[in-house]
Amino acid sequence: MDSVTVWKIIVQGLLAITVGIIMLRYAYKMPESPLFSIKFKGYAAGVAFILIGIIHMLNEFHLW
Numbered sequence: 001m002d003s004v005t006v007w008k009i010i011v012q013g014l015l016a017i018t019v020g021i022i023m024l025r026y027a028y029k030m031p032e033s034p035l036f037s038i039k040f041k042g043y044a045a046g047v048a049f050i051l052i053g054i055i056h057m058l059n060e061f062h063l064w
Helices: 003-029 036-060
Strands: none
Touching (some): 003 036
16 A cells, blocks of 8 residues: 555544544533434434544454
8 A cells, every 4th residue: 555545544534533523522512402312313423433434444454
């Protein structure tokens, strides 16, 4: 792999992780809602983006 490809993979993974962290913070700061599912969707999406970023980097670098 050349260095451009390595940086591209790292940036894509970190971008997904960053989006996940932003979603988690947004869901945490939302006001209480009578519907549990609204906050849960934010938490689920944040965790999903973080996992996607980690799995993407592990998969592309053949670490698992």
